[in-house]
Amino acid sequence: MNIRRWSVGVLAAALFVPGVAACASAEDAEPAADGKSAAPAVPADPKEALLASTKEISKGNFAFTMGGGELTGSGKVHAPSKSAEMKMAADGGSDGISMDMHLVFIDTESWVKLEFTGPMADAVPGAKAMKxxxxxxxRTKAQDIEDLKFDLADVDPAGSEALVKSVTEVRKTGEGAYAGTLDATKTTGSDLLDATTVTGLADKASAVPFTAKLDAQGRLVEFAVQLPAFGDSKAQNVTVTYADYGAVTAVQQPPADQVVEASDQVYEMFKS
Known part of the structure; x- marks a missing residue:
């Protein structure tokens, strides 16, 4: 699941303007035999605690939200039913084009709903037909378009494990709270800090500040990266949080009367 390609790539392809920035969110507990929540011991070492906190994500049963720059989003992953969804909104400002997107994945089937608003919305190819x-x-038209498929082997919308592995310094700042720096040049596999962002950060990329929060069971519920200003981009926080571990329900298929076969414009947007 690639947050930045869905948000930045699709929006930029539709609007013919520079991309935006991204981020995400989620939390919960496994019952013990006596019906009470089991709270496994959190490693004392801060780096080990953060690494352990990402393990529950790989089970693929959680909700998330995101926020950063002009982009907000939310969704859930339900591996038992091989389903997932993401809703995103990108604000183009008063002079641009805003976009709302809903992606639905159920096993090998997928659907996408795209709506554009703003003074230039009518300039987006196929916008009226998509509304x-x-x-x-x-599937035969989307074989090479990764963002229109769902990979159960890659369920984390932000690649938090990759982010944690790139941490160079971390300290515990409170109960379940951590802060430090990470080397963004080593975040291979994370969609929260993609190659474009890392390149833009230049020498700032090797020491990017972050904060993280764990729940009482030691599971990651928030990871926030404080990106410094670079190029034309202002300093900003990009945040992913996770919730409802083990408690989400299967994603539902869109109502039949709201479904049409994808237009050629949709495939072109996601190819960018």
Whole structure:
């Protein structure tokens, strides 16, 4: 699941403007035999505690939200039903184009709903035809478009494990709270800090500040990166949080009367 490609790539392709920045969110507990929440021991070493906190994500049963720059989003992953969804909103400002997107994945099937608003919305190819409709994806046309498929082997929307592995310094700042720096040049596999961002940060990339929060069971519920200003981008926080571990329900298929076959414009947007 690639947050930045969905948000930045699709929006930029549709609007023909520079991309935005991204981020995400989620939390919960496993019952013990006596019906009470089991709270495994959290490693005393801060780095080990953060690494252990990402393990529950790989089970693929959680909700998340995101926020950063002009982008907000939310969604959930339910591996037992091989389903996932993401809703995102990108604010183009008063002079641009804003976008709302809903992606739905159920096993090998996927649907996407795209709506554009703003003074230039009508300039987006196929915008009027897409409005109010879920575009059902033809797998034969999307074989090479990763963002229109769901990979159960890569369920983390932000690649938090990769972010933690790139941590160079970390300290515990309170109960379940941590802070430190990470080397963004070593975040291979994280969508929260993609290659474009890392390149733009230049020499700042090797020491990017972050904060993290764990729940009482030692599971990651928030990871926030404090990106410094670079190029035309202002300093900002990009944050992913996780919630409802083990407690989400299967994603539902869009209503049949709201579904059409995906237009050629949809495939072109996601190819960018």
């Amino acid at each position: 109010g409709k879920y575009q059902h994806v033809d």
